[in-house]
Amino acid sequence: MVSKAAIRSTSNHDLHKPFRIATAGFHIESVSFLPTASTWDDFEQVALRGSRIVGELRGTNTVMGGFIEVCEQDGVELHPLVYTALGAVGPATDEAVRRYADEMAAGIRALSDLDGVLLFLHGACWTASYPDPERFIIDTVRAALGQDKPLIVALDYHGNIDADTLKNATAAFAYRKSPHTDTGDTGRRAATCMLRTLRGQISPAWAIAKPGVLVPSIFSATALRPLADIIEEGQQIERDSERYTDISLMAGFSYADAHNAGFSVLCVTDGNPDRAQRVVDHLSDRIWNERHALYRPFDIYTAESAVSRACTGLTTRKAAGRPYVLVEHADRMNDSTYLLAVLLKRRVPRAAVPFLWDSAAAQKAFEAGVGAMVKLELGGHSSEKAGPTLDVTARVLWAGPKSYRVTGSYMHGMPVDLGMTALLDIDGVSVSVVSAFAFAVDGDPFGVFGLRPEDFDIIVLRSKTHFRAFYEPLAEEILIVDTPDHGVADLRLLAYERLDTHRVFPLAPESAS
Secondary structure, three states: OEOOOOOOOHHHOOOOOOOEEEEEEEEEEEOOOOOOOEOHHHHHOOOEEOHHHHHHHOOOOOHHHHHHHHHHHOOOEEEEEEEEEEEEEOOEOHHHHHHHHHHHHHHHHOOOOOOEEEEEEOOOOOOOOOOOHHHHHHHHHHHHHOOOOOEEEEEOOOOOOOOOOOOOOOEEEEOOOOOOOOHHHHHHHHHHHHHHHHOOOOOEEEEEEOOOEOOOHHHOOOOOOOHHHHHHHHHHHHHHOOOOEEEEEEOOOOOOOOOOOOOEEEEEEEOOHHHHHHHHHHHHHHHHHOHHHHHOOOOOEOHHHHHHHHHHHOOOOOOOOOOEEEEEOOOOOOOOOHHHHHHHHOOOOOEEEEEEEOHHHHHHHHHHOOOOEEEEEEOOOOOOOOOOOEEEEEEEEEEEEEEEEOOOOOOOOOEEEEEEEEEEEEOOEEEEEEOOOOOOOOOHHHHOOOOOHHHOOEEEEOOOOOOHHHHOOOOOEEEEEOOOOOOOOOHHHOOOOOOOOOOOEOOOHHHHO
16 A cells, blocks of 8 residues: 655755654553553653653664664654553553544644654554554544655554554554564664655555464464564565565454454555565465464463473473573463462472562562561452462562663663562562562563572563563573463453454354364
8 A cells, every 4th residue: 555645755855954753652552351441640650751752762672762763863853742651451541542642643733844753553552432542543643744744653563453554654664573672673664764755765655464363472472483484484575675675574462352453464665565465465375374383383381280390390400590481471460370379389499470560569568678577468459360369478578669771682771660669588489579560571570689580490470472582591491371361372262342253263163274
């Protein structure tokens, strides 16, 4: 598809003046089945505006960091409007989406002689009333920008999009890796396309295809085969292309009950929508043909069987300092207690459960003080599926406010504020409790307390793919644990309403053959 925008090139631009580009971002990966929605006030707690966006995100491995890097290197007059990101949680409220879209639009209208907009969206936001929140934001921004200027969008690899989502975008680009170690590069791809478009070097045209395939997030890691082979073919197509070609293969997000959930293939070319369509149709067909292997590339465990396997394996592991990593992937809010309950019941020593989300427990531990023994009701608060709330007696090893910048490859340099935090010892199990949702996917959840992952025999994570970049080289074995929480591996257990289950694998009976 060629964008509706008739893009203005340098022929209409004073070459002695820098390009004026606005940028904004709104990011949330919504598990629509979770009962609690994120409000405008929730987004405001982490929102950045104006120069703070550049000050906080310059040099970070983030999309906004990539935008900033390319624009500053080119001498662009960058106008950061608003940026907010809550990560992987529940739905957003209609009000939050509307207010941020309106703020972006108002900021764009207030800027005279603007040349274009760089916009970062996740792609899997979900609200009660907007069938496609990202489309609503893009359309609102386009109306403010006008039809003759480029609007370039960067997206998450797990976004749910279709042609309607992007109908008012000039071009769009998504992460290519999961774990998302290329977020900064995605921002650079989008910003470079913007500058080449403004200079008249390319005229972006794009196409998208939907193969009708869903996979659980835990199976969307881009190093897993056959997914890795399909992605590599797309990259080879790019390398073999004589003219500008950019391919984004997106796994989608199956836990947002959206009409466009599932895989997408997106291709941006220089003025050749027919070729872009041929490319995406071919790769989409490959995804459909490999659907069974994509859906279940490895085994999963119950909480009991995973702990048993790890405990048995510790007696024969290759070397100390190589922990067993148990990934409780169905947990969407970082407060699930299924694995912790098994570890405590079986009195497993040298185990760690980092970044359990429980602000009340963190506050109570802080009030008790370091060295105190304190009784807590721990975890399992976000929903009835998050596991039992555990009555425990813990020794407080550390307590207080905690913040840091990410040192790992995923979101490197990103500021993280955990709020009130406590490090606890519960019958030999190390548990850190935090007041703000945070990813425990690298060594930081240990390093901020002066610990190392290698100090533990068993580590419990709540992640889908991002842990692999750090833990695959470190772990003796990674065991994926399925629990009854809201991110189950069997997608047929989810009560979809907006998604047409008769047309997507593995939900449609006829799609299984």
